[in-house]
Amino acid sequence: MMEAVQEDIVIVGGGIAGLTTSLGLHRLGIRSLVLESSDSLRITGSAFTTWTNAWKALDALGLGDSLRPNHQRLSGSMATSTISFEAKGHEVRCLQRKLLLEALSNELPSGTIRFSSKVVSVEESGFYKLVHLADGTILKTKVLIGCDGVNSVVAKWLGFKKPAFTGRCAIRGCVDLKRNHGFGTKFKQFFGRGFRSGFIPCDETTVYWFLTWTLSSSSQEKEMEDNPAEMKRFVLSKLGEVPDVVEAIIENTDLDGVTSSPLKYRHPWELLWGNISKDNVCVAGDALHPMTPDLGQGGCAALEDGVVLARCLAEALLKEPSGEKGERDECKRIEMGLNKYAKERRWRSIVLISIAYMVGFIQQGNGKVMSFLRDKVSAYIPGLQLKMADFDCGKLIIS
Incomplete structure (x- = not known):
């Protein structure tokens, strides 16, 4: 068996959630290793709507001002009715995924992202986790963060089922x-x-x-x-x-x-009873809350996750040791930090998944009843989108 290489923090997945978490930790002086299964940045996915909550997260990371000039501010939405974003005090833009991932990765120290690194399994080794890669490499880590999408290996280890098809x-x-x-x-x-x-x-x-x-x-x-x-x-x-x-x-x-x-999408009740975090392991982004795109909040929520997770984990790692000394104290602090993150993100994730599914069900349902509901309800959906975007994940500041 190959000897394990030790890393303090391993993040599985180099998408929006993974790179955001890594950059958030870097801003707070903590190094992490990002494992990306592809041989380069995953820039497919074209673009996505970034609502007010996403721009607050990007500003917390220090990236907002560099991304705004290349993405014009949207003034409103036109469908069955017209709603003005600016009149409601919201900042909404359509952000190209390629430019976002490049901006995130360019701010990370060289060597942070390890490409062609597909995770095949996770194994326990005391409090540590052994992360097995397809090339035979084994990484031993104090913290394991799954940002590996809808088919997440880490989410499976935590006990989550595969997301349901709509x-x-x-x-x-x-x-x-x-x-x-x-x-x-x-x-x-x-x-x-x-x-x-x-x-x-x-x-x-x-x-x-x-x-x-x-x-x-x-x-x-x-x-x-x-x-x-x-x-x-x-x-x-x-x-x-x-x-x-x-x-x-x-x-x-x-x-x-x-x-x-x-x-x-993930059934909301799975998040109600499931383990978003367990010991020194947690999930973020689509590994946590795969949702339909009907609110336009999937990528935005991943940015929120990354900021909140980086802050909670940094608070735990940088906190002065308690009475206990050494590894036992650090393990306890890591677990508490990830539990805090899970508590902050649980209900937010449940609400977003549930409302996104409901909106999609109404907007695309067939039959006379659904057509009636769509005609009556569609005018209120842009307002609902703005309400879900009225959220602040907070700054990257250790209290």
Whole structure:
């Protein structure tokens, strides 16, 4: 058996939650190691809506001001009704995932991210955890943080089940037209039977778009899997009669910029009774709260997680030792710090998962009853989105 290499803090997953947590710890003077299974930053996913709560998290990390110039502020949302973000005092932008991950990673010390490092299992060794990688490497760590997405190895170790499939899928894309897209600063949405689509400007020339729909058969997703040309045709067929500018956005998107994925979520009651943290292990981001995209809060919540987790863990690690000395005291403090993080994030995660699922169910439901509900309720959804975004994860300050 290969000899284990010791690391104080190991973060599994180099996505939004993982890099945010690592940078938060770095800002507070604590080193961590990020294990990323890919051979480079995972910049797929195009873009995502960053609401007020996300910008508060980015400001806490010291990244907000560097990202704002490349992402124009959205003035409002247009669907069944129009709502002004600015009038409500909210900052909403569409943030390109590639630029966010690069900004996070560029602020980390060299060697923080270890690429091509796929975790296959976790083993206990006293209070320590042994993290086994696909290449045979074994890491022995005092703190293990799972930010490894919906199929999280760490979440499985904590006892969570695999996320549930909603019966819906999403196709996403992002295109730089190299000219003014004509959308202004409004988030435009379209609805139909069993589908919802949106077009969100990132800047004056770049637009992020998505379409979520209810599968009509189990083979429908497989027919489009790894076939972006078919995905584009499917999106255009679903949209039907739309303005020329909308059709042009889809047609001009490069095939390598189009992705499809099933929409999954964690049952809220799992978070009510499950272990977000246990001993010196915890989860964050999609490993904690996979949710449907109907509130646009998945990436935003991952940023919140990272800031809160870094603060709670740093408070534990930097706290003056109590009466007990040495390793036993440190183990106790780590466990208390992760428990504090879990307590802060449990209800926030439950609420976001539940409301996102409810909104998606209403907006994309079929039948006369659901159509009636959609017509009555849809006007209130933008306000609900703003209410969920009215949240402050706090600063990176040790009390």
